[in-house]
Amino acid sequence: MADKKYVLIVDDDPDLVETVSMILESKGYDVGKAYDGIEGEEAIKKRRPDVLVLDVMMPRKNGYQLCKELKSNKWTSDIPVILLTAVGEAVPTTTYTHAEGMSVEAEDFIPKPVDAKTLVEAVERLL
Amino acid sequence: MEKIERIRVGGLKVLEGGACVVSSSPSGGNRLGEKICAPLALNRINLSLLAHVAGDREVLCTAAPEGESALSRLQFHAGPDSSLELLPGTIVLAVYPHSNRPEIIGHFIRSLARGRIKIHALASSPSAISAVLSSRRKKAAVNQLFEHFLFPSFDSPRDFFSAQGPPEEYVQKVVATYQEKVIKVYAIIPRPDLDLWGMSVPSADVLEGFASALMDLAGLGLSVPFLVAIPGLGGKEFLLSFSLAGPTPEADHGPEVRRLLKKHLPDSRPMRLTPVAGIFLHGPHFGDRYGIAYTLLQALAQARVTLLALSCTISSISLIIRQHELALAQMVLGKTFEAQVE
Numbered sequence: 001m002a003d004k005k006y007v008l009i010v011d012d013d014p015d016l017v018e019t020v021s022m023i024l025e026s027k028g029y030d031v032g033k034a035y036d037g038i039e040g041e042e043a044i045k046k047r048r049p050d051v052l053v054l055d056v057m058m059p060r061k062n063g064y065q066l067c068k069e070l071k072s073n074k075w076t077s078d079i080p081v082i083l084l085t086a087v088g089e090a091v092p093t094t095t096y097t098h099a100e101g102m103s104v105e106a107e108d109f110i111p112k113p114v115d116a117k118t119l120v121e122a123v124e125r126l127l
Numbered sequence: 128m129e130k131i132e133r134i135r136v137g138g139l140k141v142l143e144g145g146a147c148v149v150s151s152s153p154s155g156g157n158r159l160g161e162k163i164c165a166p167l168a169l170n171r172i173n174l175s176l177l178a179h180v181a182g183d184r185e186v187l188c189t190a191a192p193e194g195e196s197a198l199s200r201l202q203f204h205a206g207p208d209s210s211l212e213l214l215p216g217t218i219v220l221a222v223y224p225h226s227n228r229p230e231i232i233g234h235f236i237r238s239l240a241r242g243r244i245k246i247h248a249l250a251s252s253p254s255a256i257s258a259v260l261s262s263r264r265k266k267a268a269v270n271q272l273f274e275h276f277l278f279p280s281f282d283s284p285r286d287f288f289s290a291q292g293p294p295e296e297y298v299q300k301v302v303a304t305y306q307e308k309v310i311k312v313y314a315i316i317p318r319p320d321l322d323l324w325g326m327s328v329p330s331a332d333v334l335e336g337f338a339s340a341l342m343d344l345a346g347l348g349l350s351v352p353f354l355v356a357i358p359g360l361g362g363k364e365f366l367l368s369f370s371l372a373g374p375t376p377e378a379d380h381g382p383e384v385r386r387l388l389k390k391h392l393p394d395s396r397p398m399r400l401t402p403v404a405g406i407f408l409h410g411p412h413f414g415d416r417y418g419i420a421y422t423l424l425q426a427l428a429q430a431r432v433t434l435l436a437l438s439c440t441i442s443s444i445s446l447i448i449r450q451h452e453l454a455l456a457q458m459v460l461g462k463t464f465e466a467q468v469e
Contacts, residue, residue, distance in 0.1 A: 014137065014223035014254035015443040019313040019409040035138040035223075039280045060280070060290050113311040113410050 004030040005127055006047060010040030010063070011055035011084065016114070020053060023116045024123065037061025044070070049079060051126050053119070054106070056085040067104040080126035081106040084114060134234050135277040139287070140255070140441075141269070142175055142219040146194025147247055147259050149358055150201060151184040152209035159185060159434070160424030162209070166200040168418035176219050176257060177420055177439040178250040178355035180325065180368045185437075186248040186357045188219060188259055214247055216262045220269070221441060222276060223255035227350035227372070232256045233341030234275050240335035242271035247331075249356035252441040253316075253407050256354070310419055312466040313410035317457055318352055320376035321405055323435055323447050325368045326388065326397040331358065336391040337367060343387045348374045352405050353445050355438045368436045370405055370447055403435060404453040406460065408444040420444070426463040432456045 007029045009020050014035065021031040032047065034040040038060045044052070052070070056063040063083055070076040083106040108122045152158060159179050167174065172193050179185035189197050198213045205211060225231040235256050239246055244267055247259040260268055269284045281287040328337065334356070341351065353370035373380050381399055388397045411419050420439055423446075427434055432455055436447040448456050460466075 012138075012140075013410070013442050014140075014221075015252050015441045016313065016410055017137075018224060018254035022316075023314070033137065033224075036280055039138075042279075113313050113412070115311075116314060 004028065005050045006030045006032060007051045007053060007123060008032040008034065008040065008043055008049035009053045010034045010037065010043070010058070010066070011053075012036050012058045013055070016055070016084075016112075020114065020119065023119060027120055029123070037063065037066040040066055041069075044076065044079070048076075051123050052079050052081045053123070054081055054083055056083055064104050067106050071105045082108045082110055082119075082122050082126070084110055084112055131275055133275060133277045134231060135279070136222055136231060137224050138222075138278055138280060139269070139272055139276070140221045140223070141265060141291070142221075143262065143265070144191045145175055145188045145217045145219060145259075145262075146191045146197070147186060147188045147214040147217040148194065148197055148201060149184070149186050149212045149214065149247075150205075150209065151359065152206060153182070157424060157428040159437070160421060160428055162204045162206070163187070163201060164421035164424055166204045167197060168421040170196065170200055171417045172197050172200070173417045174420060174439060176248070176250055176259060177437065178248055178357055179434075179437040180355065180357060180366055181433070181435045183366065184357050184359070186259065188217060191215065214261075217247060217259050218262045218265050219257050219259055219440070220265070220272075221255040221257040222272060223441070225251065225254065225256045225351075227352050228345060229341040229349060229351045230345040232351055232354060233338040233345070235272070236334050236341070237338035238271040238275035239268055240338060242267050244268045244271065245331055246334060246356065247358055249354060250438040250440040251351070251354040252438065252443040252445060253352075253409060254443075255441045257440040309465045310411055310416075310422060310463075312408045312464045315457065315460055315464065315466045316407040316409065317453055318372070318405040318407065319402065319450055319453055321352065321370040321372050321401075321403050321447070322381065322384075323368065323370050323400040323403040324384070324388075324397055325366070325400075326392070326395045328365045328367060328392060328395055330363060331365050333392060334365070340387050340391040343391070344371070344384065347380055347383060349380060349384070352407075353436065353438060353447055355436060370403065400435070402450040403447050404450045406446050406448065406453070406456055408460070408464065408466070410442045411444060411464065412442045422463060423460070426459050427456060430455055430459040432459065
């Protein structure tokens, strides 16, 4: 069990968490789940993920905030982060911007809806 | 006083500012597609929840300002034998993940029933169980859930409410609306070898009995991948439809399920259709984009696949069809939506 790579998914859409965990578990990863930024933060304290898959738009603490905090902490700055975002040209009205996303130093961006192949490739690239 | 053992789940969600339309018509065919979803799609009305049982009725939720508009569009297209009712001021309250466990879904229904909170409708997604309630009962409902569930992010209802963002934040999320030429979904997951049960109960007031039956079903090792509950007009009568799956497809739990349902709901006449199949479209985010349910129904109608029951809630669509139509339905949905098909 311990040699399985651990991927933590943090998203407030429970159906997405379910789907992404199903995809990653089928590829042999150990998957943790959290449903908002603060719960994600707690989960990271309990077990350090090998990769963090993080939604941007979440209640309490959004993905950018959590990513920024992780990257500015020397104990967590090297946790690879994949941001899942509906942010893009197709969503001009949102308050979450790409510029903000770039500034938080996430390792990768994947637009929603997530293509399973793209996600698995992104996770594998970061391990 | 009975001691309630709280079940630990991942979280809860409240979608506020909604209105609900209950529709009923005895006519068959693709009524849901052509008479309900088509006019809503044409008028760019987003659905936040849709539950349907074939040949009978459906309930749909939309944003409150759209409620009157949705009703008038549906009235315009409704046949003479159709009935429609608008319930303004509703919320969708969801608990997740249910992991298809009947005891979690049962606990959810029981908690609301014990708080005497009237349930307008129930709908499941692959991860969540949602209830449509009056917005006036929001606090009471959340309080009830905290008596029956443990949520890792919140110690109390007060914690939960204080963590909710201001309404502006919700609006910003909702306006993130976009339309795709081909609708993307995360995955289309088929699930064969299910039962579909249907039964009518006199009103939502007896749902605690149904909750008890679900909790007993957990003892048989059954899972509940699908569930909808739809009211009759005026809140009279309540139609329950749900799918069950056993640990092995060979074992027939039908007689035992029927016995448990009759035990807790003695006046009910449960009907069973087997085998049926479920198809779960994870994450088309229909709530943010109008017309997704219509696209799905059109595709199924063109392929002559008969829809038995449907649930759209959270971000996913769950549908139940006849087992022998599964391959055809998978093929047509694979062409209609851009997805990884398992």
